[in-house]
Amino acid sequence: MFRGDCIMARFSTFAQTLQADDIAEILALTQKPEVISFAGGLPAPELFPIEEMKKVDEAIYTEQGRQAVQYGPTQGYDLLREQLAARMKDKFFVDCTPDNIVITTGSQQALFILAQILLDKGDTVLMESPTYMGAIMAFDPSGPRYTTVSTDENGIVVEELEKVLASDDSIRMIYVIPEFQNPTGITWPVERRKAFMDVINKYDVVVLEDNPYGEIRYGIDKLPSLKSMDTQGKVVFMGSFSKTFMPGFRLGWIVAPDDVVDKFVKVKQSVDIGTSTFGQRQAAYFCKMYDMEAHIKQITDLYAKRRDLMCDSMEKYFPQEVKFNRPQGGLFTWVTLPEGIDAKALMRKAIAKNVAYVPGVIFYPNEGEVNHFRLNYSNMTEDRIVEGVKRLGELLHEELDK
């Protein structure tokens, strides 16, 4: 086989835009065990139900045998779609049937395929700013432009949304994370959701409601999803098993109107034929054999404790000018430095102190504010949370007390 530099000179125009990423290179340094990294977004592995999964897999092979490992329908495993239809009602107030549901290879795949079926090159996607960077990556291959609307402490600013929609008829898709947003941790109250739906109902747009964290809530009441308020078939809901169950199985789902399901399934067939038939049964059988709600309660109890510990430690160790939020769910808190401090520039100093975060600038689809960073608290033992925040506090004092 040929080795060394490759002469494969020509990539697609899109692929040529994929360049080495300096932040990714810095984050690669955080893999060392001595670094306390708040940079990831991983769930707590100590709660993965490994012993239960041994029994789950055994039951799948015994009860389903060969069918569990053969090709399956592209739309997904019947039992799992039935369970999810019930779950959508119970957890998100959405009244749908299994026919409205497609199982995806993680909700990342949902983002990617929805962009493929909804966007032409040059169409505009409207997003919160900041927002999930993985969504931008999933939409990029379709070649859209991005326009943004600010968020306040209650989510997307609806007056600004209306102005932007009224002034730009190239907007075809709106991407939002209304619950425990990544990266800010913000949740939209029900009034904001209603106001949002009132606005978007006036325009010819599709809303992607990304909800991977909605079941990771710390004691606050369930809120109706945007999809539950959707009277015109304009909202596609995206859910995920990565935070409530285990991410390694790569399982997510969409809830969508019939015509979107039809196009989505056709494209999914050409993308991966279908999501692992065995993996789908692992989730379905776990839900059938064990108490998923009790499992989620374990997760939320642990994460609430870690959130408190992180926020309390920030109060103790961070300079007073540094602000942060205490999220009511999800995996992240968002830290705001005084204006003029660049969180990306500070990263190498943080890593020198063996602590890491993600600089906020990467979460902005267009130009962004530089004085934020995101901290993850789900994937870290309590002692390391305290020690890591303490190290960050030292760094911030050094910078701000200069």
Add this chain to the structure above:
Amino acid sequence: MFRGDCIMARFSTFAQTLQADDIAEILALTQKPEVISFAGGLPAPELFPIEEMKKVDEAIYTEQGRQAVQYGPTQGYDLLREQLAARMKDKFFVDCTPDNIVITTGSQQALFILAQILLDKGDTVLMESPTYMGAIMAFDPSGPRYTTVSTDENGIVVEELEKVLASDDSIRMIYVIPEFQNPTGITWPVERRKAFMDVINKYDVVVLEDNPYGEIRYGIDKLPSLKSMDTQGKVVFMGSFSKTFMPGFRLGWIVAPDDVVDKFVKVKQSVDIGTSTFGQRQAAYFCKMYDMEAHIKQITDLYAKRRDLMCDSMEKYFPQEVKFNRPQGGLFTWVTLPEGIDAKALMRKAIAKNVAYVPGVIFYPNEGEVNHFRLNYSNMTEDRIVEGVKRLGELLHEELDK
């Protein structure tokens, strides 16, 4: 939730081309148990190693625990890539390292992502004609044009290939299946492979060598893959576990030069973040704990028997004017009717006799010959093979003896 007709009027230009497919609708009729369907391409489920998999999963949970179900690296599980590097040497004469390998969510995903990174809208893909229809589906979202080169009983016609390449500088990618081709079952002899490489080395093109069937060979010697003859880093090899192991886990791989691996991994991250970390371990641990070669021998012994039975039955029951091949590996045989007989038009009559095939016309990227059909023999018990071929023979006699 909104029900009924959807008002989501606007899909992407590409999605609008995805229309209802009359052949798919007819094939949906073949799901009834009374229909003997040779239309699929499924492996024989009776050889799936279900009891072994119980032990495999147990070992993964016990030895690897949480790591086996957490997010993993996008490029794939180390041990599996190491095993595959050795396998590539042993089975396909390719000298590569684990760094050249990316694990994919089935080889369908490899086709899709390679098109994304290699093709701009309007670029030309050169293909055998007929060829795997799933490749066309995977390439379509990138908006290419297709040009074709004829095949004879030894594969792609190299003289024609050279003429087409010399006359069309928009050709950027060549897609071929040199072993036990789907749908024709043809395998290129080594001389043809060498002549092919001599031609493509003169042009600035990338070759996708799709090889899902190469390990399903009936007693004939292994042949060097195109990738093993690649001195310029122009060939990307695609492999699959769907035929040798189990398709439900959705596991495939590519072997590619460094720069392709780099772009591929970046796009895969935005498509599904990574292939199931647990699924990858299911394949790796099966290879570690059991004798994969003995398992593949069981498969090839059974399929060779079924191929013989199908071909012998066709000799017995089909009219003499009907031709077919006796493939030396893979899952399919290709039947050629006398010119003027339309295999698609004949399909409804076949289904009325409770027997089904795939009409050949769907395997042509552009205009195609109508007097072929494809038969699968891997996924059918022996008595049903004989009975199905007998029914087809009756139909063909009725049509040809008119």
